[in-house]
Amino acid sequence: xxxxxxxxxxxxxxxxxxKVCSIVLADKSRKLIVASAPGKRHKEDTKVTDLLIALAxxxxxxxxxxxxxxxxxARYREIAEELGLDDEIVNVIEQDLRARMALDTGKPEMFxxxxxxxxxDNNAKIIARYLQSQGVNASYVNPKxxxxxxxxxxxxxxxLPESYDNLRALRDRDEIMIFPGFFGYAPSxxxxxxxxxxxxxxxxxxxxAIKADLYENFTDVDSVFAANPHLVESPEAIEELTYREMRExxxxxxxxxxxxxxxxxxxxxxxxxxxNTNNPSAxxxxxxxxxxxxGNPVVGIASADGFCSIYVSKYLMNREIGFGRRLLHxxxxxxxxxxxxxxxxxxxxxxxxDAGLEGEKxxxxxxxxxxxxxxxxxxxxxxxxxxxxxxxxxRHNVGTTARxxxxxxxxxxxxxxINQGSSEVSMMFGVKAVQEQKAVQAIYDxxxxxxxxxxxxxxxxxxx
Amino acid sequence: xxxxxxxxxxxxxxxxxxKVCSIVLADKSRKLIVASAPGKRHKEDTKVTDLLIALAxxxxxxxxxxxxxxxxxARYREIAEELGLDDEIVNVIEQDLRARMALDTGKPEMFxxxxxxxxxDNNAKIIARYLQSQGVNASYVNPKxxxxxxxxxxxxxxxLPESYDNLRALRDRDEIMIFPGFFGYAPSxxxxxxxxxxxxxxxxxxxxAIKADLYENFTDVDSVFAANPHLVESPEAIEELTYREMRExxxxxxxxxxxxxxxxxxxxxxxxxxxNTNNPSAxxxxxxxxxxxxGNPVVGIASADGFCSIYVSKYLMNREIGFGRRLLHxxxxxxxxxxxxxxxxxxxxxxxxDAGLEGEKxxxxxxxxxxxxxxxxxxxxxxxxxxxxxxxxxRHNVGTTARxxxxxxxxxxxxxxINQGSSEVSMMFGVKAVQEQKAVQAIYDxxxxxxxxxxxxxxxxxxx
Numbered sequence: 014x015x016x017x018x019x020x021x022x023x024x025x026x027x028x029x030x031x032k033v034c035s036i037v038l039a040d041k042s043r044k045l046i047v048a049s050a051p052g053k054r055h056k057e058d059t060k061v062t063d064l065l066i067a068l069a070x071x072x073x074x075x076x077x078x079x080x081x082x083x084x085x086x087a088r089y090r091e092i093a094e095e096l097g098l099d100d101e102i103v104n105v106i107e108q109d110l111r112a113r114m115a116l117d118t119g120k121p122e123m124f125x126x127x128x129x130x131x132x133x134d135n136n137a138k139i140i141a142r143y144l145q146s147q148g149v150n151a152s153y154v155n156p157k158x159x160x161x162x163x164x165x166x167x168x169x170x171x172x173l174p175e176s177y178d179n180l181r182a183l184r185d186r187d188e189i190m191i192f193p194g195f196f197g198y199a200p201s202x203x204x205x206x207x208x209x210x211x212x213x214x215x216x217x218x219x220x221x222a223i224k225a226d227l228y229e230n231f232t233d234v235d236s237v238f239a240a241n242p243h244l245v246e247s248p249e250a251i252e253e254l255t256y257r258e259m260r261e262x263x264x265x266x267x268x269x270x271x272x273x274x275x276x277x278x279x280x281x282x283x284x285x286x287x288x289n290t291n292n293p294s295a296x297x298x299x300x301x302x303x304x305x306x307x308g309n310p311v312v313g314i315a316s317a318d319g320f321c322s323i324y325v326s327k328y329l330m331n332r333e334i335g336f337g338r339r340l341l342h343x344x345x346x347x348x349x350x351x352x353x354x355x356x357x358x359x360x361x362x363x364x365x366x367d368a369g370l371e372g373e374k375x376x377x378x379x380x381x382x383x384x385x386x387x388x389x390x391x392x393x394x395x396x397x398x399x400x401x402x403x404x405x406x407x408r409h410n411v412g413t414t415a416r417x418x419x420x421x422x423x424x425x426x427x428x429x430x431i432n433q434g435s436s437e438v439s440m441m442f443g444v445k446a447v448q449e450q451k452a453v454q455a456i457y458d459x460x461x462x463x464x465x466x467x468x469x470x471x472x473x474x475x476x477x
Numbered sequence: 478x479x480x481x482x483x484x485x486x487x488x489x490x491x492x493x494x495x496k497v498c499s500i501v502l503a504d505k506s507r508k509l510i511v512a513s514a515p516g517k518r519h520k521e522d523t524k525v526t527d528l529l530i531a532l533a534x535x536x537x538x539x540x541x542x543x544x545x546x547x548x549x550x551a552r553y554r555e556i557a558e559e560l561g562l563d564d565e566i567v568n569v570i571e572q573d574l575r576a577r578m579a580l581d582t583g584k585p586e587m588f589x590x591x592x593x594x595x596x597x598d599n600n601a602k603i604i605a606r607y608l609q610s611q612g613v614n615a616s617y618v619n620p621k622x623x624x625x626x627x628x629x630x631x632x633x634x635x636x637l638p639e640s641y642d643n644l645r646a647l648r649d650r651d652e653i654m655i656f657p658g659f660f661g662y663a664p665s666x667x668x669x670x671x672x673x674x675x676x677x678x679x680x681x682x683x684x685x686a687i688k689a690d691l692y693e694n695f696t697d698v699d700s701v702f703a704a705n706p707h708l709v710e711s712p713e714a715i716e717e718l719t720y721r722e723m724r725e726x727x728x729x730x731x732x733x734x735x736x737x738x739x740x741x742x743x744x745x746x747x748x749x750x751x752x753n754t755n756n757p758s759a760x761x762x763x764x765x766x767x768x769x770x771x772g773n774p775v776v777g778i779a780s781a782d783g784f785c786s787i788y789v790s791k792y793l794m795n796r797e798i799g800f801g802r803r804l805l806h807x808x809x810x811x812x813x814x815x816x817x818x819x820x821x822x823x824x825x826x827x828x829x830x831d832a833g834l835e836g837e838k839x840x841x842x843x844x845x846x847x848x849x850x851x852x853x854x855x856x857x858x859x860x861x862x863x864x865x866x867x868x869x870x871x872r873h874n875v876g877t878t879a880r881x882x883x884x885x886x887x888x889x890x891x892x893x894x895i896n897q898g899s900s901e902v903s904m905m906f907g908v909k910a911v912q913e914q915k916a917v918q919a920i921y922d923x924x925x926x927x928x929x930x931x932x933x934x935x936x937x938x939x940x941x
Contacts (some may be wrong), residue, residue, distance in 0.1 A: 264795065264822045273793065322898075331728065334814045338805040350798045354818050357900025358728045364898075390738065411892040417881035422876040430898025431878065434786075434828075434907060436821025444897060 015044045017229040018216030019193065021060060023290035024136055027095030029054075032143055036231070036293050037189060039058060042250040045183060045223060047194045047216040048140055050132025051088055061088055061132045069128035072114055073121050078433035082110060089135060096143045106135045122167035126196065127204045133193035133212060137184025141191040151189040155199050159183060161218070163197035163205050164354050170197055170205040172218050172277065180222035192219060210271025217274050221281035227329065228278050231290045237262075240314045240457045244450050249461050250298060251313055253304035261403045261439040262315045269324065275300070286376040310413045311460040316453050320352065320397040321367040322429070323378075326360035327388040336386065343381050347374065352399070353441070364443065367395055397429060398449035400442045402456060407438060414440060416459055424455035478648065481693040482510045482658065482680030485516025485524060487754035488600055490560030493518075493916060498608055500695070500757050501653060509687060511649060511658045512604055513679040514596025515552055525552055525596045533592035536578055537585050551588045555601060560607045565654050570599045574788045577910040581816055586631035595661035597676060601657035608653060615653040620661050623647060625682070626668050627661035634661055634669040636682050637739065640695045644686035672737025681738050685745035692742050700762040701726075704778045704921045708914050713925050715777055716760060717768035723904040726779045739764070767869075774870035774877045776926040780917050784816065784861040785831040786893070787842075790824035791852040800850065801825060807845050811838065815904070816863070823904060826894065828907065831859055862913035864906045866920060871902055878904060884923035890916045 019033050023038070035335035037043045053063045068081040088273045090103045113127045137153050161178025163170035184192060194212025194469075199205050209212045213230060220228035236250040254262075263272030278285055288297035313355065330336050337354065340361065341357050344351055353364040375393060382391055408415045414433065417440065421428060430443035483497050501507045515525045532545040544665075554567045579589045601617050624643025627634035627938035640661070647654060658676025663669050671678045677694060684692035700714040718726075720743050727736030742749055770908035794800050801818065804825065808815055817828040834842065839857060846855055871877050878897065880902065885892060894907035908916045 260792075261822055276792070286911040328724075328740070331816075332814075334812075335805075335809050337815065337818065338802050338809055341799075341802040341805065345799050345802055348798075351801065352795075353898075355815050355896055355898030357896075357903060358725055360900055362898055377875050384789065401701060411882055411890060414895065415886045416893060418875055418879035418882050426875060428875040428878060428897070431895050431900065431904075432819055432821075434817075434819030434826055434891070434894025434896065436824055439821060442896075456768045 014044050014223060014225055015040065015042045015227045016047065016216050016220040016223070016225045017043045017231060018047035018212055019049060019290060020212070021049040021062070021434055022050055022232065022233045023052075023231050024140070025052045025054045025058075027092050028381055029290065030092065030096060030140055030143060032290055033231070034147070034149075037144075038149065039293070042226065043229070044186075044189055045219055045225070046189060046191050047141070047212055047219060048133055048135050048137040048191055049194055049212045049312045051092065052431070053200060062129060063135070064088065064123070065128045065132050068110075068114075069125045070298065072128075073118050073124060075118075078114065082107075082114070082303055085110060089139065093142075096139070096146070097147060098139070098142055099210070102139055102142050105138065109135060115145060117141075121204050124207045126167045128195070130204045130206055132198035133195045137191045137193035142181050144189060144191070149189060150187070151191060154183070154190045154192045156193065157202075161193070161197035161215070162200060163207075165199040165201060165205055167205055169208045169284055169351060171197075172197065172214075173200075176218065179220045181224075182218060183219070184223040208271075210274040213271055213274035217276065217278040217285075219285075220283045220285075221277040224281065225283050228283050228285045229288055230285060231293075233287050233289060233291060234287075235289045235292055235295040237287055237313070239312070239461055240453055241316065244316065244453045245457045248457065251298050254300045254312060255304055255405055256300060256302060257401050257438050257439075258306070258312050258405060259300050261401060261436060262313050264317075264401060266314065270321075304405070305407060309404070309460060311404040311456075312406075312458050313403050314400065314460075315402045315403065315454055316398055316449050318396070318398040318449055319367045320399055320443070321393060321395045322368050322397060322443070323363045323365070323382070324360065324372070324390075324392040324394070325362070325382060325386070325388050326357075326390045327360055330359045330361065330388075339386060340382065343378065343385060347378055347381075349378075353430070355430050355432060364397070364399070364430065367397075370395075394429070396446040397443050398446045398452075400449065400452050400456065401439055402442075403439045407440060415430060417442070417456055420455040420459035421452055424451050426452045426455060478508055478687060478689055479504065479506045479691045480511065480680050480684040480687065481507045481695060482511035482676055483513060483695045484676070485513040485526075485698065486617055486697045487516075487695050488513055488521070488604070489516045489518045489618060491556050493754065494556065494604055494607060495562060496754055497695070498604070498611070498613075500714045500743060500754065501608075502561070502613065503757070506690065508650075508653055509678055509683055509689070510604070510653060510655050511677045511683060512601040512655055513658055514600050515556065525549060525600070527592060528552065529596050530589070531588045531697045531932045532574075532578075536592075537582050542578065546571075546578070549574060550656070553603065557606075560603070560610070562603070562606055562610060566599050566603060566606050569602065573599060587667050590631045590660065592667045594657075594670055597657035597659045601655045608655070608696055613653060613654060614651070616645070618654045618656045620679075621666075624654070625661035625679070626664060627665060627671075629663035629665060629669055631669055633672045634663075636661065636678075637664075639841045640682065640773075641686045644683060645688075647683070648687040672735075674738040677735055677738035678741070680935050681740065681742040683738060684747045684749075685741040688745065689747050692747050692749045693752055694749060695757075697753060697755060698751075699753045699759040701751055701777070703776065703918055703925055705780065708780065708917045712849070713920065714759075715762050718762055718764045718776060719768055719869055719902075720764060721902050722776050722867050722869060723764050725900060726777050727867060728781075728865060733749040769800045770870060773868070773924060775866055775868040775920075776870075776923075778864065778866050778917055778920050779867065780862055780864040780913050782860070782913055784828055784860040784863055784907070785857060785859045786861060786907070787804045787827045787829070787834070787846070788824065788854075788856040788858070789826070789846060789850070789852050790821075792823050793852065794823040794825065794852075803819065803850060804846065807842065807849060811842055811845075813842075817894070819896060820893050827895065828861070828863070831861075834859075848855055858893070860905050860910040862910045862916075864908060864913065864916050864920065865903055866904045866906075866924075869902050871904060880923055883918055884919040885916055888915050888919035891893060892917060 071078040142154035162173040194215035238248040240248040284301040349369045432441040535542040605617035626637040658679035702712040704712040748765040813833045896905040
């Protein structure tokens with residue numbers, strides 16, 4: 014039994030929903046389907062979720078909301094008509110939305126969550142209705158009836174442990190179930206949404222609960238790529254990834270979905286496959302606990318800008334027990350979390366997200382570090398990028414370091430930092446943001462384009 | 478005006494003292510001479526300081542001490558006789574020692590310091606007497622009279638700021654002054670010794686106080702070498718080093734003297750020259766604020782074993798504000814100071830001195846980290862070595878990283894960690910202790926032996 018989750022662009026129109034249904038019907042084991050709200054049909058389009066947020070905001074502001082409601086209903090009506098469904102389902106959806114609009118606006122977070130969640134909920138109803146109209150044994154499953162219980166943290170729901178027991182019963186139903194993603198119910202009965210990547214989370218919880226053979230995550234790309242296609246032209250597709258590799262790659266904003274959504278599936282040992290709704294015959298990217306080696310120590314390269322560094326030096330810092338801890342304490346006190354802390358003998362650098370450190374706050378933190386830790390020197394550097402090279406084959410692999418550093422040197426990229434030694438499957442380089450693209454390209458070429466040539470050179474070098 | 482400090486082996490015998498005096502007389506600006514206690518004359522010999530410690534221990538234990546006293550006096554008698562001095566100076570020394578032995582054994586630290594310090598003090602008296610016997614205008618300077626005041630931390634004296642003003646007066650004396658190293662006087666009048674490298678500290682303080690043109694540190698090696706001669710055969714001599722390079726190299730047990738001893742000279746901007754008493758015409762190694770470049774980004778390679786690592790992983794650690802600080806707090810709580818903290822996404826490694834982490838303490842710390850931080854995994858690895866590559870020319874030099882990593886790869890050395898990003902002048906590699914020698918040799922060969930060949934290859938590689 015498989016759980017298949019489809020993203021917003023996969024379900025943005027009747028045409029897309031038909032594609033999804035034929036994908037579902039093409040594999041009998043695809044029984045539990047997680048639906049997103051209709052996404053964008055083209056670049057300038059508005060997602061239903063955004064229409065719903067606009068609607069909720071008008072209601073919360075006490076403004077007239079009929080036009081905003083009309084915009085939402087119109088999207089579903091268009092989908093229903095093109096799917097050949099009658100008006101009844103559109104009336105069901107409109108009544109549902111009006112009922113949500115009548116909820117207590119005095120609890121704005123609850124109100125917003127109820128409106129937002131309707132996007133997935135009503136899309137799931139349409140899809141179930143369409144499959145039924147095609148004579149398929151299918152039904153919409155309400156998360157409340159199914160027992161998907163979550164904490165009452167609106168916009169950041171955490172699944173409650175009893176949900177897994179409740180949801181396990183779905184395994185025994187002999188039909189195709191359309192389950193709306195993105196939300197669950199608090200024990201109080203309130204609708205509560207998950208954080209970013211919410212439908213991915215629902216799919217992951219369901220896959221864990223029913224002990225699925227596979228969790229298929231359908232998006233609009235053929236696979237996860239070995240590098241960001243915005244930085245490298247036509248990067249290689251990744252056939253297989255381990256969870257650890259996925260997690261490391263996701264760190265630097267690489268993921269096609271939110272990696273933390275995978276935790277329930279990961280903990281339950283369920284493999285995940287990233288596939289393309291628009292090209293379902295492409296093999297996609299398989300994510301599991303292990304993978305076959307392919308001779309390349311590197312599986313992918315991720316990068317992200319928006320980092321900065323605080324360099325602190327103090328003669329004999331090395332002798333001062335507690336220096337590092339006190340430095341981190343100041344940052345924590347100021348609500349900043351650090352990313353990495355490379356250190357020298359009498360100096361330490363803290364790498365952190367750039368957004369947290371600016372203006373008055375930056376001045377205050379620099380002053381505190383200077384005064385409270387009596388440092389000799391402190392320098393803040395902005396606009397750094399982190400480049401992450403990931404692969405299970407890299408563990409302690411000095412050759413990989415040499416190749417990556419060599420590629421960067423030939424591309425005249427200056428290294429601000431290297432971090433290697435903790436993770437078994439990744440290595441991180443810090444560079445100036447303006448050199449990020451050049452750096453990623455150089456490393457990609459080294460490990461993916463010129464790989465064979467370089468390997469031969471290395472061998473002849475050892476022999477010489 | 479120069480301050481010249483001579484180490485224990487440089488003053489171990491009459492023959493050595495004669496060499497030292499001829500070195501002193503060869504340069505009129507060598508006016509302030511810092512004397513160590515007589516060191517070993519050959520491998521199996523015992524240093525006078527160790528004889529004095531044995532003597533002090535017998536006194537403190539209330540045991541007969543005449544034989545131990547005799548051993549000390551015999552060393553000075555032999556020196557005095559061979560220098561052609563009469564018995565009077567030996568009697569002065571014996572009376573001095575008996576006076577020290579009569580001090581209060583109820584204050585063992587004070588008693589021990591008084592006995593230990595006599596080694597330098599009495600050797601200074603002999604040297605002054607010898608120079609006088611040669612018709613040289615020279616005198617012994619007592620640190621109390623000269624005003625070298627220190628804190629009363631026995632074995633770890635800290636110079637008091639007024640000492641610099643007091644000692645400045647030595648600048649005006651028109652004679653050769655022999656100043657005993659290793660100790661000063663607390664305001665209470667007690668003798669207090671410095672820590673390890675004590676005579677180097679005295680010389681450094683004097684150089685700063687009199688604003689010396691140069692602080693010459695005479696030892697038994699021609700210079701500081703680019704690598705440890707025990708690991709690499711006939712390493713290159715280093716002609717010039719900056720203070721920062723010296724400090725980084727010293728970290729890994731590289732130094733021919735205790736680098737922290739240089740702080741007073743460093744703060745006062747006094748250049749330091751390391752020279753060989755047994756080969757004074759060799760240029761030695763000059764240490765200053767800057768140096769000429771010589772085309773080699775690396776000036777030296779240091780290494781040290783005796784490190785261990787604690788690897789900790791926890792899924793979503795990256796999201797947990799304060800995790801690193803709390804980990805460091807546990808170590809601090811257990812009295813351990815860390816060296817480096819490479820980190821991944823969901824893991825962090827702490828590198829620390831091996832000696833602090835063993836047996837029950839290791840078990841307790843592992844248990845605390847596991848329980849208090851609820852980590853998924855914790856692994857302790859012992860027997861690591863750190864290799865430090867140092868050079869002012871390395872700042873953000875990706876080419877240096879590539880060359881070092883390439884050299885290690887060709888030598889099949891596995892890298893446990895890389896730390897680069899904080900220090901401007903060094904890069905650190907962690908390797909298993911059993912691979913330390915191989916790693917140092919490979920890096921040395923890369924930057925010192927094959928340097929020109931490799932550079933040419935690199936150029937042809939870029940062109941190709």
